[in-house]
Amino acid sequence: xxxxxxxxxxxxxxxxxxxxxxxxxxxxxxxxxxxxxxxxxxxxxxxxxxxxxxxxxxxxxxxxxxxxxxxxxxxxxxxxxxxxxxxxxxxxxxxxxxxxxxxxxxxxxxxxxxxxxxxxxxxxxxxxxxxxxxxxxxxxxxxxxxxxxxxxxxxxxxxxxxxxxxxxxxxxxxxxxxxxxxxxxxxxxxxxxxxxxxxxxxxxxxxxxxxxxxxxxxxxxxxxxxxxxxxxxxxxxxxxxxxxxxxxxxxxxxxxxxxxxxxxxxxxxxxxxxxxxxxxxxxxxxxxxxxxxxxxxxxxxxxxxxxxxxxxxxxxxxxxxxxxxxxxxxxxxxxxxxxxxxxxxxxxxxxxxxxxxxxxxxxxxxxxxxxxxxxxxxxxxxxxxxxxxxxx
Amino acid sequence: xxxxxxxxxxxxxxxxxxxxxxxxxxxxxxxxxxxxxxxxxxxxxxxxxxxxxxxxxxxxxxxxxxxxxxxxxxxxxxxxxxxxxxxxxxxxxxxxxxxxxxxxxxxxxxxxxxxxxxxxxxxxxxxxxxxxxxxxxxxxxxxxxxxxxxxxxxxxxxxxxxxxxxxxxxxxxxxxxxxxxxxxxxxxxxxxxxxxxxxxxxxxxxxxxxxxxxxxxxxxxxxxxxxxxxxxxxxxxxxxxxxxxxxxxxxxxxxxxxxxxxxxxxxxxxxxxxxxxxxxxxxxxxxxxxxxxxxxxxxxxxxxxx
Numbered sequence: 001x002x003x004x005x006x007x008x009x010x011x012x013x014x015x016x017x018x019x020x021x022x023x024x025x026x027x028x029x030x031x032x033x034x035x036x037x038x039x040x041x042x043x044x045x046x047x048x049x050x051x052x053x054x055x056x057x058x059x060x061x062x063x064x065x066x067x068x069x070x071x072x073x074x075x076x077x078x079x080x081x082x083x084x085x086x087x088x089x090x091x092x093x094x095x096x097x098x099x100x101x102x103x104x105x106x107x108x109x110x111x112x113x114x115x116x117x118x119x120x121x122x123x124x125x126x127x128x129x130x131x132x133x134x135x136x137x138x139x140x141x142x143x144x145x146x147x148x149x150x151x152x153x154x155x156x157x158x159x160x161x162x163x164x165x166x167x168x169x170x171x172x173x174x175x176x177x178x179x180x181x182x183x184x185x186x187x188x189x190x191x192x193x194x195x196x197x198x199x200x201x202x203x204x205x206x207x208x209x210x211x212x213x214x215x216x217x218x219x220x221x222x223x224x225x226x227x228x229x230x231x232x233x234x235x236x237x238x239x240x241x242x243x244x245x246x247x248x249x250x251x252x253x254x255x256x257x258x259x260x261x262x263x264x265x266x267x268x269x270x271x272x273x274x275x276x277x278x279x280x281x282x283x284x285x286x287x288x289x290x291x292x293x294x295x296x297x298x299x300x301x302x303x304x305x306x307x308x309x310x311x312x313x314x315x316x317x318x319x320x321x322x323x324x325x326x327x328x329x330x331x332x333x334x335x336x337x338x339x340x341x342x343x344x345x346x347x348x349x350x351x352x353x354x355x356x357x358x359x360x361x362x363x364x365x366x367x368x369x370x371x372x373x374x375x376x377x378x379x380x381x382x383x384x385x386x387x388x389x390x391x392x
Numbered sequence: 393x394x395x396x397x398x399x400x401x402x403x404x405x406x407x408x409x410x411x412x413x414x415x416x417x418x419x420x421x422x423x424x425x426x427x428x429x430x431x432x433x434x435x436x437x438x439x440x441x442x443x444x445x446x447x448x449x450x451x452x453x454x455x456x457x458x459x460x461x462x463x464x465x466x467x468x469x470x471x472x473x474x475x476x477x478x479x480x481x482x483x484x485x486x487x488x489x490x491x492x493x494x495x496x497x498x499x500x501x502x503x504x505x506x507x508x509x510x511x512x513x514x515x516x517x518x519x520x521x522x523x524x525x526x527x528x529x530x531x532x533x534x535x536x537x538x539x540x541x542x543x544x545x546x547x548x549x550x551x552x553x554x555x556x557x558x559x560x561x562x563x564x565x566x567x568x569x570x571x572x573x574x575x576x577x578x579x580x581x582x583x584x585x586x587x588x589x590x591x592x593x594x595x596x597x598x599x600x601x602x603x604x605x606x607x608x609x610x611x612x613x614x615x616x617x618x619x620x621x622x623x624x625x626x627x628x629x630x631x632x633x634x635x636x637x638x639x640x641x642x643x644x645x646x647x648x649x650x651x652x653x654x655x656x657x658x659x660x661x662x663x664x665x666x667x668x669x670x671x672x673x674x675x676x677x678x679x680x681x682x683x684x685x686x687x688x689x690x691x692x693x694x695x696x697x698x
Contacts (some may be wrong), residue, residue, distance in 0.1 A: 032412075034510035035509060035510075035511065036609075036610060036611075037509075037610070037611065038511060038609065039607055040509060040510040040511065040606055041510065044510070069676050072509070097604060169669040170672075192493065193654060193671075194504055194670070194671045195650075195671065196671065196675055198615065199607040200607050201408070201605060201606055202402040203407065203408070203536065203647070204401060204647045204651055205650070206652040207397055207400040207401050207404060207651070210397070210400070211394055211396065211397035211400075224511055224609075226605050227607075228605070228606065228607065232605070233535065234521075235516075235521055235522065235523065235535060235536075236532070236533045237523030237531045237532065237533075239652070258513055275684075332688075356582040357685065387693070
């Protein structure tokens with residue numbers, strides 16, 4: 001009895017040791033994202049984009065069979081933390097990805113990094129992880145929050161608007177996004193309001209907007225928040241009094257589907273557009289439409305790229321996901337074709353990439369959708385990278 | 393700050409307050425008369441919104457949806473009362489809280505199973521989707537005006553029902569002294585069922601009207617239920633008049649908080665501090681109001697029990 005127990009322990013220890021030296025037999029990814037509530041369309045697109053990429057590589061990531069565990073964070077940091085714990089400790093995932101909202105990212109970040117699991121962001125890009133708190137286990141396959149709005153600020157500035165009103169939810173990303181806008185916009189900010197993250201009625205804010213005398217308004221309101229705001233903005237007749245600008249999130253396909261005609265003519269900024277002309281993107285957009293019957297959003301493109309990044313990095317590391325140093329070096333090299341074109345990582349593991357202006361138009365098929373207008377910022381790095389001393 | 397902004401915000405607060413009243417009216421009667429804490433009240437609001445949205449979507453008409461949804465939710469209220477809630481009247485408050493909390497959880501999961509966890513779309517009637525010009529240079533969304541009108545109409549109807557009908561008299565008698573009302577021969581059992589159904593119907597009216605403005609989604613009842621409880625605590629439990637005034641007060645304080653507090657903080661502490669502290673303070677203002685009412689008038693502003 002005693003001997004056999006000892007034997008088994010030894011065998012188990014050997015098996016563990018063997019695990020570190022040999023390539024893993026499969027890749028487990030914990031995709032924790034928002035699948036309920038007003039932000040659910042975003043999480044659904046990240047999930048669908050990610051799963052499409054896995055399908056494109058034959059159900060594998062980096063040449064190993066892929067298992068993607070999808071979980072709902074319910075847009076709640078507490079629920080997200082519990083689920084992340086389960087994914088890390090019980091499921092022992094090799095990668096985590098999928099979080100939409102920055103407040104949830106900041107709640108889940110610590111346990112993920114402590115367990116030395118790589119987090120590949122498919123959306124949330126909080127400034128906290130871009131600067132002094134940058135982390136070797138965090139990689140963004142999306143953008144740093146401020147940057148999308150820096151592009152928007154530049155556009156609003158260039159178009160000669162003198163008085164701008166700003167609106168965003170009161171949470172870390174809301175502050176990042178408006179800070180980014182103000183970094184590149186030099187005119188007067190006549191109103192800057194932060195609403196509660198779960199607020200869906202913008203009656204009071206719209207009244208203030210009308211009274212503010214702004215000639216342009218810039219709102220960062222993702223998902224269902226943007227849907228409600230734009231409907232109510234049009235319902236109040238404010239679209240005749242001021243020009244609406246938004247980051248790509250508030251004027252993407254999910255919002256267009258829900259709002260319809262009133263979206264026409266809205267300018268928005270993004271690191272990606274579905275009509276970008278490169279081979280990877282064409283394949284992605286065509287197959288996404290075929291698979292899901294709708295056009296992909298930025299979120300879907302980021303989910304797709306997150307999976308492509310994992311795929312490329314695991315392959316480059318020879319499938320040895322337990323060798324953290326090798327895997328990190330492979331991730332840093334960004335060995336994949338991004339659907340947004342050129343893509344490389346800065347020291348803080350956020351992308352250095354170009355940002356574009358898009359406009360909501362009716363396309364040749366009569367669909368209301370985004371059209372690429374042109375680049376605004378090229379090979380742009382975020383404002384925090386300088387503060388990051390990435391541990392080696 | 394100008395006249396138009398003040399006027400517009402008053403309308404906004406009236407709209408919000410009236411919708412809160414529709415929820416609080418049912419809650420306060422059930423609480424005041426049956427001495428029953430019903431945490432599932434918010435679920436009836438959610439179910440109402442889903443039914444209105446579904447029937448409106450299927451029939452293509454917002455109005456058919458509203459009528460059908462309200463009737464169906466009232467029926468759901470009757471079912472709920474006869475099967476579960478009735479058994480909880482004689483239990484203590486803790487059992488009631490636990491029992492109705494279980495209903496709340498089951499309702500959420502049930503809705504998730506039937507309609508999925510993503511919000512379902514609900515369009516406002518096309519004829520009300522634009523702005524109307526009330527005064528020269530002052531436009532206001534037609535749909536919000538309609539909500540105000542509908543809310544006032546329902547409030548008036550309730551007032552007439554409670555003060556001018558036999559059933560209303562029994563309700564008032566029940567609220568001020570339940571045992572005595574029973575002793576005088578009021579059919580309390582039937583009254584309770586009718587009351588519960590009416591409360592459910594009012595929830596559906598609020599859910600259906602707010603659906604196009606907010607979002608029809610799982611869990612939409614919880615956040616508004618908390619506000620409804622604040623309203624009835626402020627107004628005085630069991631009092632319809634208290635519920636109306638409490639709801640209008642909460643609507644006013646909430647809207648004013650979102651408008652005035654950031655301006656005030658901006659003047660006192662500069663824009664960046666205002667951006668940090670303003671929204672936080674604005675969102676707790678109604679709870680401060682509730683605490684103040686509880687401190688000075690623990691029975692609420694319009695206590696029913698003498």
